[in-house]
């Protein structure tokens with residue numbers, strides 16, 4: 001959403017709700033915000049119907065803060081818990097059919113690149129493990145093979161949380177769930193390995209235990225996708241309902257899982273590394289005090 005499309009026309013201000021005016025004046029548009037500033041400005045996601053204490057909502061909140069150009073970003077989602085929050089945020093959201101998020105994102109990104117040649121438009125797919133590893137697997141893989149320039153973020157809660165607890169390809173082997181009473185028979189899918197094989201430019205695995213690291217990872221993924229090629233973030237975002245995690249223990253669980261099997265990991269192709277090192281060096285130069 002370009003800032004100009006949400007700015008209130010003079011004369012209409014008094015008719016619009018304060019919430020809206022607050023968003024235009026104090027929202028994250030055109031400004032880079034830090035995690036430490038959360039709570040001090042009007043965020044693009046404030047209310048949502050997801051379960052209280054769900055780690056996925058924290059991850060989504062930080063992701064939206066970290067987008068390098070929120071006014072030039074579009075999110076693609078699909079059925080699943082995450083879209084309950086994403087569809088409430090003040091950012092364009094496309095509700096793809098189950099399975100076609102990465103096909104929709106491919107077309108949208110290409111169309112935006114033709115329409116806005118001199119302005120980068122960021123496309124970000126954010127959907128669950130069911131939507132991306134199971135039902136959307138083919139479209140995800142082919143978007144990676146084609147080197148489509150957008151970011152795919154998997155909200156990996158290792159279950160179909162929205163429909164009562166069926167196992168997904170990302171559920172761990174042996175896990176017993178409400179709708180998998182005999183325990184899952186197969187290993188968790190290696191989507192990180194598949195991303196590497198497909199030539200994805202930047203890959204990260206992360207748990208939401210360190211919000212600043214989440215923000216830095218998302219920013220890096222979106223910027224590399226803009227210039228180099230597809231990027232993929234796989235985020236552990238537990239389901240406290242289907243995994244019976246008491247709400248006050250959600251972050252303890254995230255820390256344990258991170259220590260045990262979901263440690264932070266990132267990988268870049270040589271092209272992505274060269275681009276990132278140069279762009280960070282340029283950024284540091286711009287920030288350095290100018291001497292005469």
Ligand code: SF4
Pocket residue numbers: 050051054055056081157161162238239240241242
């Ligand atoms: S069902 Fe699970 S993943 Fe979905 S909102 Fe509730 S806690 Fe979060």
